[in-house]
Amino acid sequence: MGKTPQMGMGGLAILVVLFMGSVMPQLSSGFEKGTIRQLVTKYNVTSVLVFGDSSVDPGNNNRLPTPMKGNFPPYGKDFFQARPTGRFSNGRLATDFIAEALGFTKIIPAFLDPNLKPKDLLHGVSFASAASGYDELTANFSNVLSIPRQLQYLKHYKLQLRRVVGVKNAEWAVKxxxxxxxxxxxxxxxxxxxxxxxxxxxTVEQYQDFLSTQMLHSIKEMHRLGARRLVVVGVPPLGCMPLVKTLRGGEEQNKCVEAINQVASSFNSKIKANLALLHRTLGIKDAYVDCYAVLQNALSTPQTYGLAETAKGCCGTGTIEYGDTCKGLSTCEDASKYAFWDAVHPTQKMYQIIADEAIKSLSEALIR
Incomplete structure (x- = not known):
C-alpha cells in the first residue's frame, strides 16, 4: 500500500462521503449511489471521522469504566444477529447505513474496538462517547470521553494511519x-x-454562550489537526423526548415541553452562527444538519414517515427507561413503527428518516 498510495487514497476516497453526516442512515431516494461515488472521487474525499455522543457512538464506551453503556439486550435487537454492540438503538446508526450504501462496510467501528483492523482506518472510525458534550464537565460526570480526549484519540488514529499509508498520504487523507x-x-x-x-x-442563555465558545475551541483544534470538511448535527427538540415529557410534562405529559425546545432551538442558532464564522475565518467547508426540524416534522406528521408511535419509546414503558434501566426489559413488537427506541434515543427507522431529509442539503453544502 505504501508503494501504490493512489490505490489507498482511492479506497479512502470512495469511502468518504460515507459521511455526509453523523446523522444519516440511508441515502435519499433522489440521490443515487453512483452520483455520490462520483462526487467522492471528484473531490478526493477520503474517510469519515466521527466525534460526539451516543447519537454516533458505536461502542467506545464499552471500553471505559462508565455506567453509560448500551452493550446488552434489548439494545441491538435489530442489529446483525440481534447483537448488542454499544449502540444506543435497536439497530445501526447513521454512519453504518451510509457506509453500506457506498458498498464498503456495513458498520462504522468504534476507535477503541479491540478488533479494529488496519483496513478499518481507511473507511473511517468513530471517536464518539455516549454521555459526552461540548462542556468537558458533562463528560466528566459519567467518566466518558470529552471532546479534548476524543481529539487526543484522533492523534493516535493519525499515527496508526501513517503505518498503513505513510506519513504524507495519512496527512492528505485526514485533510x-x-x-x-x-x-x-x-x-x-x-x-x-x-x-x-x-x-x-x-443563566440558560449564558450557558448556551459558554457551550458555543467550547464548540469553537474544539473545532479550531480539529482544524489544527487537519479538518477541512465539517458536518455539525444540531440539537434535537429536547422537549419532545419521552423522558423529558415524563419528568417535566406534568398533566401535559404527551405534549412536548416547549420551554426546553426553545432552549434547543436557540442553541442551534448559535451553532449555525459558529459555522458561518469558521467558514469565514478558517475556510472550513461546513454543513449543518437540522436534526431539530427533521424530528419535529416526523413527530408532527408520523403517518408521512410510516410511524405509528412518537410519544414513547419501544423499550419498557417507553417513558423513563434508557441505558442501564432498559437492560433486559421487554420491547415493542415492531420498532420500525416507533420514533424512539428508549426514552431518549431514536430508533433505526428514525435515523433513516433523518438521513433521507438531511442528505439533500449535505450533498451540495459539504462536497464543494
Missing part, C-alpha cells in the same frame, strides 16, 4: 476526510438541568 460532530443534548439534560454547578454559574 480530505469528512469530520462529523454530533452532541449538545447531554450538556442540557444531564448537566445543566440535572447538576447544580453550571446552573449556579450561568
Amino acid at each position: 480530505n476526510a469528512v469530520f462529523v460532530l454530533s452532541m449538545g443534548t447531554n450538556d442540557f439534560l444531564q448537566n445543566y438541568y440535572l447538576e447544580p454547578e453550571r446552573a449556579k454559574q450561568f
Whole structure:
C-alpha cells in the first residue's frame, strides 16, 4: 500500500462521503449511489471521522469504566444477529447505513474496538462517547470521553494511519476526510438541568454562550489537526423526548415541553452562527444538519414517515427507561413503527428518516 498510495487514497476516497453526516442512515431516494461515488472521487474525499455522543457512538464506551453503556439486550435487537454492540438503538446508526450504501462496510467501528483492523482506518472510525458534550464537565460526570480526549484519540488514529499509508498520504487523507460532530443534548439534560454547578454559574442563555465558545475551541483544534470538511448535527427538540415529557410534562405529559425546545432551538442558532464564522475565518467547508426540524416534522406528521408511535419509546414503558434501566426489559413488537427506541434515543427507522431529509442539503453544502 505504501508503494501504490493512489490505490489507498482511492479506497479512502470512495469511502468518504460515507459521511455526509453523523446523522444519516440511508441515502435519499433522489440521490443515487453512483452520483455520490462520483462526487467522492471528484473531490478526493477520503474517510469519515466521527466525534460526539451516543447519537454516533458505536461502542467506545464499552471500553471505559462508565455506567453509560448500551452493550446488552434489548439494545441491538435489530442489529446483525440481534447483537448488542454499544449502540444506543435497536439497530445501526447513521454512519453504518451510509457506509453500506457506498458498498464498503456495513458498520462504522468504534476507535477503541479491540478488533479494529488496519483496513478499518481507511473507511473511517468513530471517536464518539455516549454521555459526552461540548462542556468537558458533562463528560466528566459519567467518566466518558470529552471532546479534548476524543481529539487526543484522533492523534493516535493519525499515527496508526501513517503505518498503513505513510506519513504524507495519512496527512492528505485526514485533510480530505469528512469530520462529523454530533452532541449538545447531554450538556442540557444531564448537566445543566440535572447538576447544580453550571446552573449556579450561568443563566440558560449564558450557558448556551459558554457551550458555543467550547464548540469553537474544539473545532479550531480539529482544524489544527487537519479538518477541512465539517458536518455539525444540531440539537434535537429536547422537549419532545419521552423522558423529558415524563419528568417535566406534568398533566401535559404527551405534549412536548416547549420551554426546553426553545432552549434547543436557540442553541442551534448559535451553532449555525459558529459555522458561518469558521467558514469565514478558517475556510472550513461546513454543513449543518437540522436534526431539530427533521424530528419535529416526523413527530408532527408520523403517518408521512410510516410511524405509528412518537410519544414513547419501544423499550419498557417507553417513558423513563434508557441505558442501564432498559437492560433486559421487554420491547415493542415492531420498532420500525416507533420514533424512539428508549426514552431518549431514536430508533433505526428514525435515523433513516433523518438521513433521507438531511442528505439533500449535505450533498451540495459539504462536497464543494
